Amino acid sequence: MRLKNILIVLAVLTLFAGILFSNMPTTIANQSETKNNIGPSDPWGQKEILNYLLCTADDKLQNDVKQLQQDLELTDSQMERLKILALQEHELIREKMQNRRNKSFNDEIKQTFSDIDNASQKILEGKYEDFRKWIIKWWNEEKKYRKEWLKRNRAEANGEIGTQASIDRVLVYATQYAGHTDYEVALPDKYIKFANIGWDDEIPDLRKPYYSNPPYTVNVYYEETDESVLDVEVREVGPWNEDDNYWDAADDANERRLFQDLDLGQPEAEEAFYNDYNNGENQFGDEVTNPAGIDLTPDVAEDLGLEYLENAWVWVRYSDLP
Amino acid sequence: MQEEVQEGHRPGLRDPIQVAHEFLENYLNLKGKRSQPIQTLDDGKKIITFNLDNGKMIELRLIQPLGNDKRGIWAVEAYRYIN
Numbered sequence: 001m002r003l004k005n006i007l008i009v010l011a012v013l014t015l016f017a018g019i020l021f022s023n024m025p026t027t028i029a030n031q032s033e034t035k036n037n038i039g040p041s042d043p044w045g046q047k048e049i050l051n052y053l054l055c056t057a058d059d060k061l062q063n064d065v066k067q068l069q070q071d072l073e074l075t076d077s078q079m080e081r082l083k084i085l086a087l088q089e090h091e092l093i094r095e096k097m098q099n100r101r102n103k104s105f106n107d108e109i110k111q112t113f114s115d116i117d118n119a120s121q122k123i124l125e126g127k128y129e130d131f132r133k134w135i136i137k138w139w140n141e142e143k144k145y146r147k148e149w150l151k152r153n154r155a156e157a158n159g160e161i162g163t164q165a166s167i168d169r170v171l172v173y174a175t176q177y178a179g180h181t182d183y184e185v186a187l188p189d190k191y192i193k194f195a196n197i198g199w200d201d202e203i204p205d206l207r208k209p210y211y212s213n214p215p216y217t218v219n220v221y222y223e224e225t226d227e228s229v230l231d232v233e234v235r236e237v238g239p240w241n242e243d244d245n246y247w248d249a250a251d252d253a254n255e256r257r258l259f260q261d262l263d264l265g266q267p268e269a270e271e272a273f274y275n276d277y278n279n280g281e282n283q284f285g286d287e288v289t290n291p292a293g294i295d296l297t298p299d300v301a302e303d304l305g306l307e308y309l310e311n312a313w314v315w316v317r318y319s320d321l322p
Numbered sequence: 323m324q325e326e327v328q329e330g331h332r333p334g335l336r337d338p339i340q341v342a343h344e345f346l347e348n349y350l351n352l353k354g355k356r357s358q359p360i361q362t363l364d365d366g367k368k369i370i371t372f373n374l375d376n377g378k379m380i381e382l383r384l385i386q387p388l389g390n391d392k393r394g395i396w397a398v399e400a401y402r403y404i405n
Contacts, residue, residue, distance in 0.1 A: 048329075177331040180348070190334060199343055201355050239330040242337070269330065284336065284393050292330055 043139045044132060045113040046280070047273060048289040050086035050120070053138075056173075057224060057312040060145065064138060071134060072127045081123045087309065089116060109287055143274050154265060157315070169317040170247060170265040172293030174220070176309050179236055179297040185218060186236035186295035188267065189245040192216045192321065193237045210254035210322040219317040220296070225305030232300055234321075239292040240269040240282040246293065247318040254322050258283055267293030335395040338384045342370040345382060345398045354380065367399065379404050 043049045053061060053068075069079050089112070121128045153171050177186060186193075194202045195211040203211050217231040243257040246267045250260035259268045262277070271277035273291035282288050294316055298308055306312055334340040338360065346352045354372035357379065361369040368384045382401045386394035 175330065180344075186332070188333075190337070190340070193334065193340075197343075197347075198353075202339055202343075236332060237334045237340075238332050240333065242333050282330070282333075284333065286330075286393060288330070290330060295331055 041140065041143075041276075042132075042136045044135055045110065045117060046287065046289075048089050049135065049139065050082065050116065051089050052290060052311070054083050054086035055309065055311055057306060057310050059224070060149075061142075064142070068131075068134060068138070072124075072130050074124070074127060078123055078127075082120070085116065085119050085123065109289065146274060150266075150270075168319050169221075169315050170293070171313055171315055172267055173270065173291045173311065174294045174296050174301070174306075174314045175239060175290060175292040175311050176298055176301050176306075177236070177238070177295040181235060182297055182299045183232065184235035184297055185220070185232050185300060186238045187218070187234050187245075187321075188238055188241040188243070188269075188293070189234075189321075190237040190242040192234045192245075195322075196234055207254070213322075216322065217320050218294075220294070220300070220304060221315040221317070222304040222306065222312060223315065224312070227303060227305045229300055229303050231320075236295065239290075239295045240267075240272075240286070240288055241284075243283060244268045245322075247321060267291070269293060336393065338368045338370060338396045341384060341396040341398065342372070342382045345401075346372060346374075346380070349398075350380075350401075352376070352380070368396070371404070 054065060065079075068074070074082075120131070124131050150171060157169055157171070179186070191203050191207055191211045194200065195214040196216055200208070200211075215233050217233050219228060219230045220232065221228045241258070244259055244267060245254070245256050246259075246262070246265060248254050248256045249264050250256050256264075259271075259278070262268060262271055268278065269282060269288045270291040270293060272280050272282065272288035280287055290311070292311075294314070296304070296306075296314075301308070301310065304312070304314065339356070342356075346354060352372075352374050354374035356370065357373040358371045363369065366386065369381060370384065371379065371381045373379055380401055381404050383399045384396045385399045387397050388394050
């Protein structure tokens with residue numbers, strides 16, 4: 001009789017543990033496990049996933065958004081509120097920072113994502129759990145799709161220009177920032193900024209010969225609208241890194257300074273975002289929350305046919321860069 | 323500005339040299355070249371000195387208002403012309 005009771009207790013505990021762990025993927029608490037690539041990864045609470053899904057001008061992602069609404073039977077009002085929340089991610093970060101200045105940056109990011117999580121729960125109500133499961137499934141498919149998509153598109157572009165030491169144009173994810181001027185871009189090589197602004201003395205002697213012919217500019221092309229911007233000056237450094245001249249090969253005379261094990265033309269932030277390269281962080285140890293390889297001012301973005309703060313995959317021609 | 327950096331934009335704000343140059347050019351409308359190595363004070367503040375194109379010399383004192391590590395942005399706390 002006593003043995004029977006023990007077995008019943010064990011059975012109840014096993015059932016309870018099963019229920020608990022079956023819900024684990026839908027909690028923020030399990031993020032460290034997913035970071036070690038155990039099982040399908042959950043980007044929720046680690047990346048600007050709402051912003052990426054809902055605010056990127058990309059056919060596949062826009063179809064994914066329609067699929068999300070259909071799969072979860074979300075109302076137009078819920079979708080509208082999710083879009084607003086996605087756009088407000090930056091605002092939420094600002095508000096949080098004002099109250100938590102002594103916490104580390106990564107802690108502040110986690111706090112912001114926690115706020116976004118709470119707001120999402122309110123919008124989605126009874127659909128929240130299904131939404132979290134949908135995001136995990138979608139994210140793991142998106143990562144595979146995007147890897148193949150980038151590989152195919154970049155290979156086609158390289159095929160057009162032939163094999164050479166440095167890459168001529170690359171498909172990269174573009175975000176928007178407030179520049180020093182209305183019309184400029186930022187790339188993650190600080191010496192280009194120094195050369196263009198005239199801070200030559202801040203460039204190490206070893207690198208100076210490669211940065212001695214400014215101004216350095218890029219051409220940006222957005223395939224969806226067939227719009228281009230030409231000869232736009234690089235006036236700022238970023239996004240994410242300062243020494244990731246990803247358009248230069250590891251064996252170039254002006255070699256890629258960091259992350260030489262990555263593919264030529266692949267920004268570090270992209271690999272950190274999709275595959276937790278460098279523990280998902282940039283060269284300073286920040287969590288990389290979007291895969292951006294170029295920053296555009298809103299005026300440049302507008303000329304490409306993008307809306308204010310809308311992200312997109314764009315072609316960037318680097319032939320005028322060191 | 324810190325939040326911009328946190329979202330991946332303008333990581334140069336974490337470099338006291340870039341912040342000092344931008345302060346000179348954008349706020350004081352001056353140009354110059356750094357004249358001495360950067361000094362780091364006991365409290366972590368940085369002193370950066372420039373020889374200005376107008377023949378004068380200026381000293382900037384920079385702080386990290388939101389945290390003293392490599393991820394915090396820098397800001398100019400004070401400046402003075404020196405002989």
